[in-house]
Amino acid sequence: MQVKEMPWLQSYPSYVSPNLDYPAKTLGQMFDETVEKMPDTLAIIFEGREITYKEFGDQVNRFATALADMGIVKGERVGLMGPNCPQWETAFFALLKLGAIVVQTNPMYVEREIAYQMNDSGATSIIVFEPLYPRVKNIIQNTSLKQVIGFNFLAPVKSTPDLHSFDELIAKYEPNPPQVVIDHGEDVAVLQYTGGTTGVSKGVMLTHKNLVCNTIQSISWSLDLKYGEERILTILPVFHVYGMTNCVNYAVATAATQILLPRFELNHFMETIDKYRPTLFPGAPTVYMAINSHPRISDYKDSLAAIKVCNSGSAPLPLEVAQKFAKLTDGEGNLVEGYGLSEASPVTHSNPLDRPNRAGSIGIPFPDTDSKIVDLETGEKELPAGEIGELCIRGPQVMKGYWGKPEATAETLRDGWLHTGDIAKKDEDGYFYIIDRKKDMIIAGGYNVYPRDIEEVLYEHPKVKEVVVAGVPDKYRGETPKAYIVLKPDVEATAEEFVDFCRSRMAAYKVPRLVEFRSELPRTIVGKVLRRQLVEEEKAKMQAAAASQD
Numbered sequence: 001m002q003v004k005e006m007p008w009l010q011s012y013p014s015y016v017s018p019n020l021d022y023p024a025k026t027l028g029q030m031f032d033e034t035v036e037k038m039p040d041t042l043a044i045i046f047e048g049r050e051i052t053y054k055e056f057g058d059q060v061n062r063f064a065t066a067l068a069d070m071g072i073v074k075g076e077r078v079g080l081m082g083p084n085c086p087q088w089e090t091a092f093f094a095l096l097k098l099g100a101i102v103v104q105t106n107p108m109y110v111e112r113e114i115a116y117q118m119n120d121s122g123a124t125s126i127i128v129f130e131p132l133y134p135r136v137k138n139i140i141q142n143t144s145l146k147q148v149i150g151f152n153f154l155a156p157v158k159s160t161p162d163l164h165s166f167d168e169l170i171a172k173y174e175p176n177p178p179q180v181v182i183d184h185g186e187d188v189a190v191l192q193y194t195g196g197t198t199g200v201s202k203g204v205m206l207t208h209k210n211l212v213c214n215t216i217q218s219i220s221w222s223l224d225l226k227y228g229e230e231r232i233l234t235i236l237p238v239f240h241v242y243g244m245t246n247c248v249n250y251a252v253a254t255a256a257t258q259i260l261l262p263r264f265e266l267n268h269f270m271e272t273i274d275k276y277r278p279t280l281f282p283g284a285p286t287v288y289m290a291i292n293s294h295p296r297i298s299d300y301k302d303s304l305a306a307i308k309v310c311n312s313g314s315a316p317l318p319l320e321v322a323q324k325f326a327k328l329t330d331g332e333g334n335l336v337e338g339y340g341l342s343e344a345s346p347v348t349h350s351n352p353l354d355r356p357n358r359a360g361s362i363g364i365p366f367p368d369t370d371s372k373i374v375d376l377e378t379g380e381k382e383l384p385a386g387e388i389g390e391l392c393i394r395g396p397q398v399m400k401g402y403w404g405k406p407e408a409t410a411e412t413l414r415d416g417w418l419h420t421g422d423i424a425k426k427d428e429d430g431y432f433y434i435i436d437r438k439k440d441m442i443i444a445g446g447y448n449v450y451p452r453d454i455e456e457v458l459y460e461h462p463k464v465k466e467v468v469v470a471g472v473p474d475k476y477r478g479e480t481p482k483a484y485i486v487l488k489p490d491v492e493a494t495a496e497e498f499v500d501f502c503r504s505r506m507a508a509y510k511v512p513r514l515v516e517f518r519s520e521l522p523r524t525i526v527g528k529v530l531r532r533q534l535v536e537e538e539k540a541k542m543q544a545a546a547a548s549q550d
Contacts, residue, residue, distance in 0.1 A: 006018075006365075006370070006430065007385075007426075007428065007429055007430035008364035008365055008371075008429065008430025008431065009430070010429065010430070011352065011364055011429050011430060011431070012352070012364070013221075013223075013352045013353065013354045013355075014354070015223070015354070016220055016221060016352075016367065017220065017367060018367050018368070019367060019368055020216055020217065020220055020367045020368060022209070022212065022213050022216055022396065023212065023216075024184055024185075025184060025208075025212060026096065026182045026184045026187075026189070026208040026212070027093070027096045027189055027208050027211055027212060027249065027252075028093060028096045028097035028182070030212060030215075030249075030252060030253055031057070031060065031093050031096075031097070031252050032057070032097075034053060034252050034253070034255050035053045035054065035056065035057035037255065038053050038228050038255040039052060039053050039054035039057075040052055040053075040054065041053050041228050041255050041257070042257040043055075043056040043251070043252075043257065043258065044056065044086050044089070044257070044258050044260050045257060045258070045259050045260065045276065046085060046086050046260045046262075047153065047154070047262075049086075051086055053255065056086075056089075056090070057175075058175050059086075059090045059170060060090050060093045060094050060097065061094075061097075061175030061176065061177050062169075062170045062173050062174065062175045063090055063091060063094040063166070063169060063170055063173075064093075064094035064095075064097045064098055064177035065173040065174060065175060065176050065177045065178075066169035066170070066172065066173040067094055067095065067098060067100070068098055068177055068178050069173065070125075070147065070164070072095070072098055072100050072125060073098070073099070073100070074098065074099030074100065074180050074182070074187075075099065075100070075101065075187075076100045076101065076124055076125075077100070077101045077103050077121045077122055077123040077124065077191065078095055078100050078101070078102065078103060078123060078124070078125045078126065078127065079103045079105045079114075079117070079118055079121075079123045079125070079126030079127065079128070079145075080092060080095070080102050080103065080104060080105060080126070080127050080239065081105035081106070081107055081109070081114070081126060081127070081128045081129060081132060081136075081239070082107055082127075082128060082129030082132065082151065082239075083107055083129060083237070083262040083263065084234060084235075084237065084238050084243075084260050084261060084262045084263075085129075085151075085153055085260065085262055086260070087151035087152075087153075087166055088129075088151075088238060088239070089238065089248060089258075089260075091127045091149075091151070091166075092238075092244075092248065093252075094177070096189055096208075097177055097180070098177065098178070098180055099180040099181075099182045099187060101121075101188050101189065101190065101191055102189065102190045102191070103117065103118070103121045103123050103126075103191045103193075103203070104190060104191065104192050104193060104239045104240070104241075104244070105117060105126070105128075105193075105239065106193075106237075106239060106240075106525065107129060107132055107239070108525055109135075110135065111135050111138050111139045112139075114135055114136060114139055114143075115139040115142055115143050116201070117193055117201070117203075118139075118143040118144060118145055119142075119143050119144055120201075120203060120403070120404065121191055121203055121403060122144050123143075123144060123145060124144060124145065124146050124147070125145065125146065125147045125148070125149070126145055126148055126149070127148075127149045127150075127151065127166070128148060128149070128150055128151075129150075129151060129152065130150040130151060130152045130157050130163075131152075133148065133150050133163060136148055137162065147164065148162065148163050148164065149163070149164045149165075149166055149169070150163045150164070150165060150166060151166035151167070152166075153262070156168070182208065184207065184208040184209045184212065185207060185208075185209045186207060186400075187207060187208060188205045188206065188207055188400060188403075189206055189207060189208045189210075189211055190206045190211065190241075190244070191203035191204065191205060191206075191403050192204040192206055192241045192244075192342045194341075194342040194343070202402040202403065202405055202408055203402060203403030203404070204241075204342045204343050204399050204402060204403075205399055205400040205401050205402065205403050206241075206345055206399055206400070207400055209396065210345045210396070210397050210398070210399060210400070211244075211245060211249060211345055211397075212249075213345070213368075213395075213396040213397050214245050214344070214345035214346070214347055214396075214397035215245055215249040215250055215253050216253070217347065217366045217367055217368070217369070217397065218245065218246055218250055218347055218366075219250065219253060219254060220367055221350055221352075221353065221366065221367075222280075222309060222353070223308065223309065223353040223354060224308060225254065227254055227255055228254070228255040228256075229256075229279075230251075230254055230256035230257070230279045230280055231256065231257045231258075231259055231276060231277065231278045231279050231280070232247055232250065232251050232256050232257070232258050232259065232278060232279075232280045232281070232282070233259045233261070233272070233273065233276075233278035233280070233281045233307075234247040234248070234251075234258045234259060234260045234261065235261045235264055235269065235283065235287065236282055236283065236284065236314075236526065237525050237526055240314070240525070240526050241340075241342045241345065241346045242282065242284075242313050242314050242340065242346055242347075242526065243282070243526075245345060245346060245347065246282040246311065246313075246347070247282060250280075256280070259272060259276045259278055264287065264290075266290050266291075266294060269287075270291075270294060270300050270303075273300060273303045273304065273307075274300055274303045277303060277306050278306075278307055279306070279307060279308045279309075280307065280308060280309050281307050281309070281310045281311070282310075282311040282313065283310060283311065283312055284312065284313065284314045284315060284526055284527035285312055285314075285315050285316070285317045285318065285321055285527055286315075286523065286527035287527070288310075288312060288317070288321050288322075288325050288335065289321055289465075289466065291304070291325065291328075292321060292324045292325055292328060293465075297328055301328065301329055304328070304329045305329050307334065308334060309334050309336065309353060310325075310334055310335040310336070311335075311336055311337075311338055311350070312335060312336070312337045312338070313337075313338050313339070313340055313346075313347070314526040314527050314528060315526075315527050315528045315529070316434060316452060317335075317337040318455065318456065318459045319359060319360055319456060319459070320459040320460060321459075322335055322337065322357065334353070335357075336350060336351040336352075336353060336357055336363070337350075337351055337357060337361070337362055337363065338350035338351065338362060338363060339362035339363070339432070339434065341420055341422075342399075343398065343399045343412065343418055343420075344393060344395070344397050344398050344399065344418060345397040345398075345399070346397075347366060347397070348365060348366055348369050348371065348393050348395065348397065349362045349363045349364060349365055349366065349369075349371070349432055350362070350363040350364070350366065351363035351364075352364070358431050360433055360456075361427075361431045361432060361433050362424075362432050362433065362434055363431060363432065364430055364431055364432070365393075365395075365430075365432075366395065366397075368395050368396055369393060369394070369395035369397070370393070370394050370395065371391065371392065371393050371426075371432060372391075372392050372417075373387065373388075373389040373390065373391060373392070373424055373425060373426055374389050374390050374392055374419075375389050375390075376388075376389055376390055376423070376438070379392075379414070379419055385425075385426055385427055385428045386425060386426075386427065386428075387425060388423060388424070388425045388435055389423070389424070389425070390419060390420065390421065390422065390423060390424070390438060391420045391422045391423070391424040391432065391434070392417040392418060392419050392420065393417065393418045393420060394416050394417050394418060398413070398418045399413075399418070401413060421437060421438045421439060422434055422435075422436070422437055422438060423435040423436045423437065423438050423441060423450065434452070435450045435452060435453070436450040436451055436452045436453075440470070440471070440531055441471075442469075442470075442471030442479045442480070442481055443471075443478055443479055444471070444474070444477045444478065444479050444480050444481065444509060444510075445476075445477040445478065445509060447509045447510075449471070449481055449509065449510050451468070451469035451470065451471070451481065451531070452469075453506070453510060454469045454481055454483065454502065454506065454510055454511075454512055455467050455468065455469050457501075457502055457505050457506060458483060458485065458498065458501070458502070460505075461498065461501055462488075463487055463488055463491045463493050464485055464486075464487065464488070465486045465487060465488045465489075466485070466486040466520075466521055467483055467484065467485045467486070468483075468484050468521055468529045468531060468534065469481050469482065469483050469484070469512060470482055470484070470531045470534045470535050470538075471535065472514065472535060472538040472539075473538065473539060473542060480512075480513060480514065481510065481511075481512040481513075481514075482512055482513075482514035482515070482516065482534075482538070483498060483512040483514070483515045483516070484516050484518050484521060484534055485498065485515060485516070485517055485518070486517075486518055486519065486520060486521060487517060493517070495514075495515035495516075495517075498512075498515050499511060499512065499513060499515065522534065
């Protein structure tokens with residue numbers, strides 16, 4: 001393909017090659033190489049505990065040996081459920097070395113969700129944070145699960161007839177796991193469950209090659225990276241694909257030290273930054289919003305400025321949030337927005353690090369990544385710069401497909417292109433802009449309304465802390481935009497002032513006539529607003545009102 005068909009190549013950073021060499025290795029081999037090269041380098045700092053790569057490797061190999069003795073073989077699906085901690089990462093790499101498939105299980109899942117995921121994947125075992133074990137115990141009889149291993153942060157877990165102890169297994173076995181032949185290009189490493197672009201939760205099949213390639217792509221994009229010297233602040237959930245690739249796998253590939261936090265608590269988070277001075281921080285918009293609102297943010301300006309790169313992903317980064325963060329850090333915060341999705345391991349686009357962000361843009365495609373905008377009706381016609389359509393991607397990081405769902409796979413992967421379900425456009429320079437989710441687009445009286453357009457306007461209002469706009473049922477327009485607003489502390493407002501604010505800044509058909517004030521917005525653990533939950537709540541209220549009139 002010629003340069004004129006990939007205009008973003010003209011905007012590539014000078015230090016990034018548009019085509020990379022990818023090692024034909026598995027994630028387990030990548031791990032072993034770093035352990036061998038950098039045994040004395042700190043791999044993890046967790047709750048004051050320091051673990052070198054040599055110690056990390058020893059724990060992984062002991063646990064892999066134990067798992068093999070328990071009957072875990074190549075291709076077997078094993079649930080991994082817990083918060084950020086060394087035990088989670090030990091289990092992750094131990095499973096990968098055996099050729100097993102890690103079934104990423106959200107620790108916030110309730111029993112019904114755990115049972116669905118175990119049965120859908122056919123998992124035979126689960127490794128779980130001990131405080132969450134009761135949820136697993138209550139559903140195990142209704143699943144394919146045959147054995148459970150429990151771990152905890154500091155206090156060792158005691159074995160019971162129904163629960164194997166992670167700590168006892170580590171202590172019992174020598175670090176001699178079997179050598180397993182793994183096809184890095186074909187064998188699945190991880191099932192990453194997602195709502196996907198359509199339908200119910202699906203297991204995204206990510207191969208070793210997908211994940212290694214995306215890690216290499218992310219590393220190539222980094223500026224002034226020093227092997228064995230970086231410190232990555234890992235607050236993103238590692239069971240989520242963003243944290244798994246940009247924290248766990250990235251750290252191992254670069255022999256970096258992970259400063260691992262199990263939960264986000266703002267004051268402790270800021271103190272950790274001040275104490276350990278991380279050099280890299282992949283985050284989410286909600287974290288940057290919290291930092292911006294810290295009452296003593298000026299005390300931490302030097303520590304924040306020491307972070308070479310702050311990435312934002314998992315949800316759109318409001319322009320106002322990025323601008324405030326840059327102002328707070330005197331422009332040294334280096335906050336760049338990128339884009340990705342579970343089906344692409346996840347990163348596909350990013351703003352270059354050697355220049356200011358292009359306002360509102362997710363940036364340009366990663367090396368070896370092609371991207372186009374297609375029409376919303378057929379998904380077949382490629383659109384020129386400036387026109388709005390669906391974002392499509394192809395590259396070595398794109399998934400193998402959805403586990404056990406050939407029809408959904410065929411709908412999302414077409415002729416080698418991943419149809420993302422995101423509405424976007426690109427400019428003449430090849431920078432891409434997300435307008436909204438295809439399924440979140442509101443059709444109000446025949447007009448297409450994009451919630452993010454309205455949200456960006458409302459974020460300009462000085463009283464708004466957070467906002468989300470959703471399409472709710474309307475008997476006359478079909479749908480109508482409704483704004484859910486969290487106000488800044490100690491301010492009062494009326495719905496009318498926000499409606500008037502929007503009227504002066506956008507076309508009449510876009511203006512949200514409905515405004516609801518909330519103390520907080522419902523979010524996933526990685527910060528995405530649960531827009532569909534708000535819509536379902538609205539439908540339930542309407543049904544209840546209709547029922548009361550009957």
